[in-house]
Amino acid sequence: MSSIRERNKELILRAASEEFAEKGFAASKTSDIADRAGLPKPNVYYYFKSKENLYREVLDSIVEPLLQASAPFNQPGEPADVLRAYIRTKIRISREHACASKVFASEIMHGAPHLPAERAAQLNAQASHNVACIQGWIDQGLMAAVDPHHLMFSIWAATQTYADFDWQISTVTGKTALDDADYEAAAATITRMVIKGCEVKEANPVA
Amino acid sequence: MSSIRERNKELILRAASEEFAEKGFAASKTSDIADRAGLPKPNVYYYFKSKENLYREVLDSIVEPLLQASAPFNQPGEPADVLRAYIRTKIRISREHACASKVFASEIMHGAPHLPAERAAQLNAQASHNVACIQGWIDQGLMAAVDPHHLMFSIWAATQTYADFDWQISTVTGKTALDDADYEAAAATITRMVIKGCEVKEANPVA
DNA sequence: GTCTATATTCAGATAGAC
DNA sequence: GTCTATCTGAATATAGAC
The missing domain is CATH 1.10.10.60 (Homeodomain-like)
Known part of the structure; x- marks a missing residue:
């Protein structure tokens, strides 16, 4: 046993x-x-x-969730629905895997010296796919002609910031930890800026 | 001498x-x-x-520029103009002080153990001022009722990401370094999401 | 499978010659 | 003011008893 x-x-x-x-x-x-x-x-x-081996296992534990976060881009769907789902999932990951998420961020920030090339390639391929998907929507007139790379960088940054810079978030808000409502408000704010800011067309206008 | x-x-x-x-x-x-x-x-x-002393000096070299980035919030002006100027300045800092900016990000990510309390207080005070300013605009009906904290977190994250995660940016875009046009596109994308996404009223509509 | 005691490596810091 | 040679402490890693 x-x-x-x-x-x-x-x-x-x-x-x-x-x-x-x-x-x-x-x-x-x-x-x-x-x-x-x-x-x-x-x-x-x-x-x-070894210490490095242990570190690599921690790092690897976040890659799978990160790849799965792009699931909304891998199945057909309304642009607005896909983007909404993507933002919510990214925020959920940064909350549920806060530690690994931060470790990953630190690793990337220092040039990803421990991230296996294969993992980097997987993440990169998924990112390219997402960008191509957004560009497709733009070409079809489903959203404004924003730069898809920069849009994605902004979504990444805005959603990951809650895990990566939790100290700053806590200091500024004066709360020791964010609760459900806070994460809800964060998701709503980011979603709003993306959907409204990029004029993403809605099949069934709700908001 | x-x-x-x-x-x-x-x-x-x-x-x-x-x-x-x-x-x-x-x-x-x-x-x-x-x-x-x-x-x-x-x-x-x-x-x-000492090594730590040297580190603290590097850290300190970025605090002043960061505080000055909030200058647009410290003088009266149209909300849209203030936000536009703020975003541009933040992006400029993340480009011109890329190294110190990254050191600062890493420091914050690990709980700011070396940042003097006085510096943290200064930055926090400025942040609170900016949030209050945005809340004031909302109260005056000059923009939509978004959560000012989350709006600011998104702006911080989106603008700093170009310095902090340059490896990722390079990998995804396939460029070794971003040029003027890239930074221009980044600023435009972020500005658009903020202004349009938060429905910031313009006195003299331009875009 | 558990843990004490130790080997080894290496980087921060400094003494002291020039 | 400059730099070689060295001290010291700390952290990774392991040998070997239990």
Whole structure:
């Protein structure tokens, strides 16, 4: 039975996500990760072989969710519905996977030195697809002729900022943590700017 | 004469900005900073006393520009003009101070452990002022009733993303560096989403 | 499978010659 | 003011007892 093994690996992974998110890769100590997981330090090496290996597993844990966030772009749908769903999903990910999300952001910010080329290629291919999709809508006259790359960069930035810069968000709003209503308001604000700002046509006008 | 001193300090500061931006504080080595500056390592300690001190100076070099970016909010003006100027200035800063900007982002992302409380307070006060300003416009019916905090978070995120996540931007666009036209397109896209998306009234409709 | 005690590496910092 | 040579501490990683 490997239930102890699985349980311990899970404990360490969770602790590592939190530690790497708070301090960054280089500033994190494996001893602190072990302490946080409530396990002795050698266990970290026993299960993950090295600090860098452990980091890569944390990093990898966010790639799949990030790719799945683009699901709305992979099935036919109204532009407005696709964009709304995309924004909501991105915000949900930045909330549910806050730590891994931050680790990913830090990794990208420093040039993605640990992100496997294959992973980078997958994410890039999906991004290109999304851009092409938006360009298609523009060509069909379904939305204003904005630059699809910059639109996507803005959506990424605005949705990820809640995980990446939570300290700033907390400081400015004066809240220690955002609640459901706050995330709802964030999604509504971003959605509004995208839909109205880019004049995305609605088949069944609601808003 | 201290011209040598000033020159060396400047060389080290520039090298440190680049190094910290690329690798982050913990992963940066003072020996690499010295090499990049073309000076021997002890000079770094001679002029800056410690690695952390040097880091703080780099961090501090971006705070003043960031505060000045809010200048449009500190003088009376049409909401649309203020927002347009603000977005352009934020983008300009993220371009002109790309390294320090990234160092600042990384610092904030990890909970601002090195940012002096006084600096944090200054930035926070300015942010609160901007939010109040936007709320005032909403109350006067000059723009739609969006959440001013979330609007500001989106503007921050969208404008800073060009410095912070330049690797991603380069990878997705396939360009090694963005040119004037790219930054112009970025500013136009973000401005459009803010002005149109939030239905900001124009005294002299142009767009 | 668990953990103490230790080896090894490496980077921050400095003493002291020039 | 400049830089070689070195100290020191800390963190990754492991050997080996239990």
